[in-house]
Amino acid sequence: MRSSYKILYQGGTGEVTEKKSRFIACTRPVKTEEEALAFIEEMRKTYWDARHHCYAWVIGKKGEHKRCSDDGEPAQTAGRPILDVLEGEGVVGACVVVTRYFGGTLLGTGGLVRAYSGAAQEGLKSSVVLTVEPGETFSLTADYNGIGKIQYMLAQEGITVLGSGYTDKVELTILVPQEKAGKIQTEIADITGGQAEVVKLEDVYYGVVEKEVLLFPEE
Template sequence: MRTSYRILYEGATGEITEKKSRFIANFRPVRSEAEALAFIEEMRKKYWDARHNCYAWIIGKKGEEKRCSDDGEPSQTAGKPMLDILEGEQIVNVCVVVTRYFGGTLLGTGGLVRAYSGAVKEGLKACKLLTVEPAKKIAVYTDYNGIGKIQYLLAQQEITTLDSQYTDKVELTILVPDEKIGKLNAEIREATSGKAEFLELEEVYYGILEKEVLLFSE
């Protein structure tokens, strides 16, 4: 069964300071280990003079791939706390690199955990996150007598119309969340006395960002 998931749609940067140490968190959407590694290398080159560039990533609809690194910090004080924040927010297809410029004062293990976690939280505030839902593209064919009834049903269920063509009949391409397909099909057939055709075309995922519908392939 396909389920919804949450992704990093647009990355950002956040920064905090702890006892004069700077912690800079950079986020980027990634869909593969290669993309994550390339981003980490890019951050290492950008912040070449920093003492540490710690990272964490989660990839896959169900978070199948996960990795983190303390990059020289004491074990479990950087990468794992960063990964814990991402998991707690249930975000996938995300990579974060936290760069530390040492300020001269040791923070201790607890202080490091709080600082790296805090930098990730700060960066997330500026990121754009998106919940992605399973849906199908559906073609609906109807005559002109049925179009008004169908449009009324679509509006009632807040169904997005992706395309419409008006010739000797009407063809609508609509985006229907998985859980609404059966009910909508039955209602359209009832409203048009079985005259409308309801054809499932393609499985997709979709998200809504600032009222814009975004489509994602499998």
């Protein structure tokens, strides 16, 4: 059984200030270590006059690849707290860079951990985090007598129709949540007396952003 996961779909920027030190968190979706390193370098150039650019990234559906850096801050006070925020939220496919402009006052280890964690949290708040669910797509072919009942049932179950075609019969392509796949096939057979043809196309992952359904092919 495949599991859902959360990805950073759209990056953002958040900021906290602690005793005049500014902590600016920038987030970006990344799929590879190369993309993460390029983003970190981009932030170094954007905030070229800052003292520290601490970061963490988590890549892979299960967070298989991760890394963090304190970039000159005391050990475990910057990169690890940023990574803890990502792991705590369960977000993968994400890189967070927190840039610090020193305000003249030392914060101590506890203060640094709170500041970097807080900045990372603000960065995620300004981002779009998407829950990606396992699903299956099906081709459904039925005659005009049965299609009305099918469409009503699909609407009641919240099933997304990805496409449709009308010839001597009606052909629909539907997206079904993994846990509903068996139920939907049984209901289609019941309401059409077994006359509708249902063929599984592929396993996919999907997410919904502002009512738009996005498909993520099985990797």
